[in-house]
Amino acid sequence: xxxxxxxxxxxQPLLQGGDGAHGAIHRCATAEEAxxxxxxxxxxxSMKRLVVAxxxxxxxxxxxxxxxxxxxxxxxxxxxxxxxKGTGLDDTFRDAADYAAFDAGVGGADVLVAESATIGLVAGxxxxxxxxxxxxxxIVVAPVSRMVERIHDALARLIPSPPGEHxxxxxxxxxxxxxITFITGPSRTADIEKILVLPAHGPSHLYVWxxxxx
Amino acid sequence: MSLSxxxxxxxxxxADPDLAAPYERATATARAKRAAAAAELPDYEEQxxxxxxxxxxxxxxxxxxxxxxxxxxxRDGGTVHHAxxxxxxxxxxxxxxxxxxxxxxxxxxxxxxxxIALNEDLIASGWEVHETDLGEFIVQIAGQRxxxxxxxxxxxxxxxxxxxxxxxxxxxxTEDPVELAxxxxxxxxxxxxxxxxxxxxxxxxxxxxxQIVLLENEANIRMCTTLPPLHIAVVGxxxxxxxxxxxxxxxxxxxxxxxxxxxxxxxxxxxxAGPPERHVVLVDNGRRQLAQHPRKREILTCIRCGACxxxxxxxxxxxGHAYESAYSGPIGALLGPHHLGTDHGRELPFASSxxxxxxxxxxxxxxxxxxxxxxRERYVETGGADVGERLAWWLWSKVMTxxxxxxxxxxxxxxxxxxxxxxxxGSSVLRDWTDGRKLPIPSSTSFIDQWKHxxxxxxxxxxxxxxxxAQRALEATxxxxxxxxxxxxxxxxxxxxxx
Numbered sequence: 001x002x003x004x005x006x007x008x009x010x011x012q013p014l015l016q017g018g019d020g021a022h023g024a025i026h027r028c029a030t031a032e033e034a035x036x037x038x039x040x041x042x043x044x045x046s047m048k049r050l051v052v053a054x055x056x057x058x059x060x061x062x063x064x065x066x067x068x069x070x071x072x073x074x075x076x077x078x079x080x081x082x083x084x085k086g087t088g089l090d091d092t093f094r095d096a097a098d099y100a101a102f103d104a105g106v107g108g109a110d111v112l113v114a115e116s117a118t119i120g121l122v123a124g125x126x127x128x129x130x131x132x133x134x135x136x137x138x139i140v141v142a143p144v145s146r147m148v149e150r151i152h153d154a155l156a157r158l159i160p161s162p163p164g165e166h167x168x169x170x171x172x173x174x175x176x177x178x179x180i181t182f183i184t185g186p187s188r189t190a191d192i193e194k195i196l197v198l199p200a201h202g203p204s205h206l207y208v209w210x211x212x213x214x
Numbered sequence: 215m216s217l218s219x220x221x222x223x224x225x226x227x228x229a230d231p232d233l234a235a236p237y238e239r240a241t242a243t244a245r246a247k248r249a250a251a252a253a254e255l256p257d258y259e260e261q262x263x264x265x266x267x268x269x270x271x272x273x274x275x276x277x278x279x280x281x282x283x284x285x286x287x288x289r290d291g292g293t294v295h296h297a298x299x300x301x302x303x304x305x306x307x308x309x310x311x312x313x314x315x316x317x318x319x320x321x322x323x324x325x326x327x328x329x330i331a332l333n334e335d336l337i338a339s340g341w342e343v344h345e346t347d348l349g350e351f352i353v354q355i356a357g358q359r360x361x362x363x364x365x366x367x368x369x370x371x372x373x374x375x376x377x378x379x380x381x382x383x384x385x386x387x388t389e390d391p392v393e394l395a396x397x398x399x400x401x402x403x404x405x406x407x408x409x410x411x412x413x414x415x416x417x418x419x420x421x422x423x424x425q426i427v428l429l430e431n432e433a434n435i436r437m438c439t440t441l442p443p444l445h446i447a448v449v450g451x452x453x454x455x456x457x458x459x460x461x462x463x464x465x466x467x468x469x470x471x472x473x474x475x476x477x478x479x480x481x482x483x484x485x486x487a488g489p490p491e492r493h494v495v496l497v498d499n500g501r502r503q504l505a506q507h508p509r510k511r512e513i514l515t516c517i518r519c520g521a522c523x524x525x526x527x528x529x530x531x532x533x534g535h536a537y538e539s540a541y542s543g544p545i546g547a548l549l550g551p552h553h554l555g556t557d558h559g560r561e562l563p564f565a566s567s568x569x570x571x572x573x574x575x576x577x578x579x580x581x582x583x584x585x586x587x588x589x590r591e592r593y594v595e596t597g598g599a600d601v602g603e604r605l606a607w608w609l610w611s612k613v614m615t616x617x618x619x620x621x622x623x624x625x626x627x628x629x630x631x632x633x634x635x636x637x638x639x640g641s642s643v644l645r646d647w648t649d650g651r652k653l654p655i656p657s658s659t660s661f662i663d664q665w666k667h668x669x670x671x672x673x674x675x676x677x678x679x680x681x682x683x684a685q686r687a688l689e690a691t692x693x694x695x696x697x698x699x700x701x702x703x704x705x706x707x708x709x710x711x712x713x
Contacts (some may be wrong), residue, residue: 010476035496071503096441097407116476123487129440133433135216151477152462158484159458170698176290176486185476187433191367192375192391194240200348200405201399202433202480 003058003114003147004210010117014185015206017198022186023206024115027144034141034209035064038106041207042074045137047103053127054079055108057214058166061141065106084127096130105131105203109142112210116184119208120154123179132183138203143214192208220561224437227532233369237530240368244524247474248575254476255466264463266579269515272421272455276505279421279454286424287494290486294600295495300330303497307332307413307446308339310493314408314444320402322428322435323347324415325363325518326450326497328540332413343413344405348398355382355702361534364520365471369533369590402434402671412489416449417517418464419494421456426484426494429468444491445484452505464517467577471521500552513585515550515578522572522582528565537562544572544582551589560598563589591595612660615685621660628656689694 001009008025028034038061042050050069052062066076078093107127111120119140119147123129132138148154156167158180187202198204224364227649272279284294295310295430297303311319327333333354336343345354347364353359356378367375376389385397398503414435418427426437426447439445439666455464461483469475484492523529523543528633534542539550542575550562563586572582593599613620630636636643636654659667669701 100403100407102588104310118477118481123485129436129487133436133440150458150462151465154460155461159425177286177425178483179485179487180478180481181436182481183479183485184475184481185479188431189348189395189481190431190473191347191352191365191396192370193236194243194365194368195372195391197391197395199399200395200432200434201346201402201437 003149004144006096006114007112007117007147007210010115011185011208014117017186017188018196019198022198022204023208025208025210027210027212029212031058031060031141032064033072033209034211035061036068038065038074038139038207039068040142041138041139042069042104043072045103046087047074047137048065049075049077049102050104050106050139051079051099051102051131051135052169053105053107053131054081055126056081056145058106058108058141061106079125079128079131094128096128099128099130100210101133102135104137104139105135106132106139106141107131109140109146111157112142112144112147113149113151113154114147115150118154119183120157120158121181121183123181129179129181130152132181133202136199136203137205137207138183138186140208141207141214142208144210144212149184177199223536223538224532224565227536233533234531236369236371236619237533240362240365241524241526242565243531244474244520247551248471248521248524251470251474253474255470257469258467261463261466262577262579265467265517265577266433266515268455268457268460268464269517269578270512273452273505273511273514274455275456276451276454276502280451282421282456283419283424283454283494286420286422287492288424290424292314292424292492292494295493297495297497297499299499300497302331302410303448303499304332304335306495307448308336308341310444310446310495311336311341313482314491316442316444318344318405318409319411319413320344320346320405320409320434320438320442321350322412322414322430322438323350323366323429324413324448326415326448327413328360328450329450330497330499330548332448333685344402344409346402346406346438347430347432348395348434351398352378355379356397359535360540361542362520362523363518363543363545364406369535406434406437406441409438409442411446412440413442413446414438416447416494417468418461419449419454420458420461420483421454423458425477426456426482426632428482428484429465429478429480430480430482431475433480436482438702439484439488443489445489446493446495447684448495448497450501450705451498452501461653468517468519471519471575471577492509504552509588510585513545513552515607516545516549517578519577520582521575521577525571525575526566526570527569528567532565537565539630544586545580545660548582548589551592560589560593560596563587563593611688615688624660628658628660631656632658682689 011025015021026037044174062078069076109119111121121127159178185202186206187199188196189200190196256554287294295306298304309427321343333343352367352375361369363566370388372391375394376387379385379394379397380387414428416426461488465477469478501514505514522545526544529543537546539546544566547562550559566586568583568586570583614621632655637648637653
């Protein structure tokens with residue numbers, strides 16, 4: 001099994017709650033395909049407002065969502081990159097709490113970990129931390145090229161050692177040590193009789209598009 | 215001093231017919247999941263060794279790494295505070311909150327905050343503190359204490375929780391876990407958005423980068439560290455690790471050991487990007503002293519996964535509350551004597567059968583039974599054993615070093631055990647022992663007599679029967695103990711111990 005297949009296989013059980021599916025994982029060739037799939041999903045789930053992260057690789061997806069979305073009454077908000085490189089503080093455009101108003105946050109991934117179907121995100125102006133936290137649905141559109149085998153590889157890629165020696169290639173991640181979130185499935189709890197309940201406090205659903213050319 | 219208080223706790227726990235059921239159910243599942251998750255990773259044992267090594271390295275260089283962490287965290291705009299004990303930690307947190315005018319606090323689950331009784335103090339001092347982990351939330355509104363390191367509401371079933379929600383939150387009774395979780399989510403979401411400050415613990419602090427590592431499934435920790443303008447992490451000083459590289463092995467074993475997951479839903483590695491104000495309160499509370507001990511320092515390598523609780527036959531039967539300590543189970547029995555400083559804490563190392571199931575599953579290879587034995591030794595040395603116990607061992611050593619006396623008493627003992635109704639199953643006067651185990655009726659002649667009878671050689675210089683050699687061995691043991699006690703005295707430890 002190659003790493004991408006492994007990622008897909010590992011992701012499947014993470015999306016199963018006691019009450020059915022809490023998301024899906026797809027593989028597609030282009031950003032256009034992912035964009036059209038997201039439109040269909042938004043219609044199916046009667047979404048009204050989406051926010052798309054500022055990262056440039058999502059420009060094409062954001063463009064399709066904006067153009068086509070208006071036809072189905074879908075409003076798309078796009079985060080913007082600051083004109084100057086940030087200080088590392090994220091959520092510079094809106095209050096973190098503002099993200100609670102969206103039906104879904106559309107973001108990317110700075111690394112993908114095959115072994116555990118984990119999505120690694122570096123906080124920064126390119127993607128606010130609250131985007132993958134407060135909306136009930138988290139949508140990830142990420143290039144398959146960011147796939148690594150293990151969490152060890154992901155850490156090595158995202159955290160330069162020693163600092164400043166190599167650039168992990170994260171746009172506008174800011175200065176200082178990076179803030180990283182590894183996401184492995186939707187929010188969950190088993191605090192009541194060890195019974196799995198999705199979600200707990202975070203997103204209830206996680207949809208992932210692995211794109212060959214983004 | 216005696217074990218009476220602890221025994222009373224345990225007796226009550228064992229007498230409660232409903233107590234063990236939720237524990238047994240939960241721990242059996244957790245054991246199976248952990249075993250499957252460990253077996254699934256081809257190089258699990260290698261990762262486990264690396265994780266254990268990383269933690270030992272960290273404790274070996276504790277002060278240097280803490281300083282390194284302070285430098286890095288400060289460079290990224292945060293502030294590090296040092297607290298020598300629980301009281302100082304609590305007042306530091308209160309001072310930080312006061313200075314920023316923060317009144318409402320959302321709290322992520324943290325064992326350390328239990329250890330230093332942070333919530334009680336904050337609430338008594340007028341702060342509004344909301345536990346946000348579902349289990350902790352349930353336990354908090356019920357006015358109870360956590361019963362498991364990673365599953366605080368393990369002792370409650372859905373009916374209990376439904377009633378607690380109905381009584382304390384005024385919602386309609388439901389015992390559906392999904393509905394209960396939804397009620398908590400809605401209520402806490404408002405609090406996350408309005409809170410002035412978020413307080414968390416930490417799973418690891420990375421010395422080189424100054425990053426705080428937090429692991430969870432619910433996303434409440436992400437909320438606490440993302441939404442409020444002020445984040446305070448209250449962390450035991452031993453949580454520091456040297457390098458980012460150490461996280462690979464540690465993350466590979468911790469979730470597998472705790473819940474059988476490859477990784478929890480969320481692993482947050484907090485660096486410079488985050489709330490405008492970030493503080494870390496590093497709490498010692500006896501840890502640096504423990505780090506000086508050549509053997510017991512290993513206790514500090516614990517990563518609080520809870521696997522030893524799930525593996526422990528004693529924990530499973532008596533539950534988490536019987537330990538009357540922030541930390542329960544085998545690791546609680548080790549931490550109790552060092553962090554509670556009470557007689558009760560000193561008795562905790564006896565809450566174990568020393569079967570070793572805990573150390574088999576420990577992801578950082580802590581030799582828990584051996585460390586428990588050392589704690590028991592300290593208990594006895596510092597006057598913990600009562601007159602009866604000391605007399606019994608004094609008599610034992612007298613008899614064991616006098617072969618003739620031993621043989622005489624052995625003959626008497628055999629005679630008594632062969633008597634009617636002594637060992638017979640069911641009616642035995644030794645029922646407490648024989649109900650659970652076979653106790654064979656002893657032979658009427660001793661091994662030595664049989665050996666002689668069959669023409670085997672006997673010699674006066676057989677080491678077992680040589681009184682002078684036995685005495686020399688005893689003397690050597692006593693000398694070793696004295697020199698060990700002296701070395702502890704020189705290092706400035708052992709002063710606070712009662713004679």
